[in-house]
Amino acid sequence: xxxxxxxxxxxxxxxxxxxxxxxxxxxxxxxxxxxxxxxxxxxxxxxxxxxxxxxxxxxxxxxxxxxxxxxxxxxxxxxxxxxxxxxxxxxxxxxxxxxxxxxxxxxxxxxxxxxxxxxxxxxxxxxxxxxxxxxxxxxxxxxxxx
Numbered sequence: 466x467x468x469x470x471x472x473x474x475x476x477x478x479x480x481x482x483x484x485x486x487x488x489x490x491x492x493x494x495x496x497x498x499x500x501x502x503x504x505x506x507x508x509x510x511x512x513x514x515x516x517x518x519x520x521x522x523x524x525x526x527x528x529x530x531x532x533x534x535x536x537x538x539x540x541x542x543x544x545x546x547x548x549x550x551x552x553x554x555x556x557x558x559x560x561x562x563x564x565x566x567x568x569x570x571x572x573x574x575x576x577x578x579x580x581x582x583x584x585x586x587x588x589x590x591x592x593x594x595x596x597x598x599x600x601x602x603x604x605x606x607x608x609x610x611x
Contacts, residue, residue, distance in 0.1 A: 467523060468523060468524050469522065469523040469524070469525070470508065470522075470523060470524065470525040470526060470527045471525075471526055471527065471546060472527040472528075472529055473526070473527070473528060473529070473546075473581075473583065473585050474529045474530075474531070474535075474537045474583070475528050475529065475530050475581075475582075475583050476530075476534075476535070476536065476537060476582075476583055477582065478505060478507070478528070478530040480582045481528055481530075481581065481582055481583060482507065482528075484565070484581050484582050485509055485526070485528065485581070486509065487563075488559065488560055488563050488565060489548070489560075489587070490511070490512065490550075491509040491510060491511055491526065492509065492510060492511075492512065492515055493507055493508070493509055494508045494509060494510050494515070494518045494519055494522075494525060495507075495508045495522075496508070503531065503532040503533055504529060504530060504531045504532060505529075505530045505532070506527055506528070506529055506530075507527070507528040507530070508522070508525040508526070508527050508528075509525060509526045509527075509528065510524065510525050510526070511548055526546065537583065545578070545585075545586035545587060545588050545611070546585065546586070546587050546588070547587070547588040547589075547590060548587065548588075548589060548590070549589075549590045549591070549592040550589055550590070550591065550592060551592055552591075552596070553571045553574065553575070553576075553577060553589060553590070553591040553596060554571060554574070554596060554599055554602060556589060557570065557571055557577050557579075557589065557602070560579055565579055566579065566580070566608050566609065567579055567605070567608070568580060568586075568607060568608050568609050568610065568611040569607050569611050570602045570605035570606075570607070571589070571591070571596075571602050572598065572602055572603050572604075572605065573595055573598065574591060574595040574596030574597055574598055574599065574602075575590065575591045575595035575596075576588060576589070576590055576591070577589040578611035579611070580609075580611065586611045588611075
């Protein structure tokens with residue numbers, strides 16, 4: 466057995482690709498357009514997983530966009546997706562500068578949570594050791610839920 470991908474449904478493919486690719490830094494690996502089924506599948510991977518994702522089609526995040534309008538409601542039973550980054554403070558600052566709410570700031574220099582435009586919760590983890598606590602993050606309160 467091996468892990469292949471996690472699928473999340475998205476309501477606006479352009480807004481989702483902006484979030485996942487431009488802001489989160491994932492790259493599109495492949496795309497499937499299915500006119501008969503009226504959907505688009507976009508497979509994304511993190512930089513350090515790109516070669517494996519291209520060669521083995523895993524590990525990936527699959528965005529499923531149904532062409533006919535649908536509204537999705539998420540449940541906490543989904544949990545979250547987790548990615549590690551080189552500089553959690555810089556990464557969160559870039560997200561915040563681009564209008565993304567930091568739901569659980571990286572007060573400890575190790576972990577933060579944000580949500581995608583479709584309400585998917587993301588855990589952002591500092592690669593390696595936690596960074597020293599730093600303002601404005603150290604005193605920033607939680608916002609919303611994650």
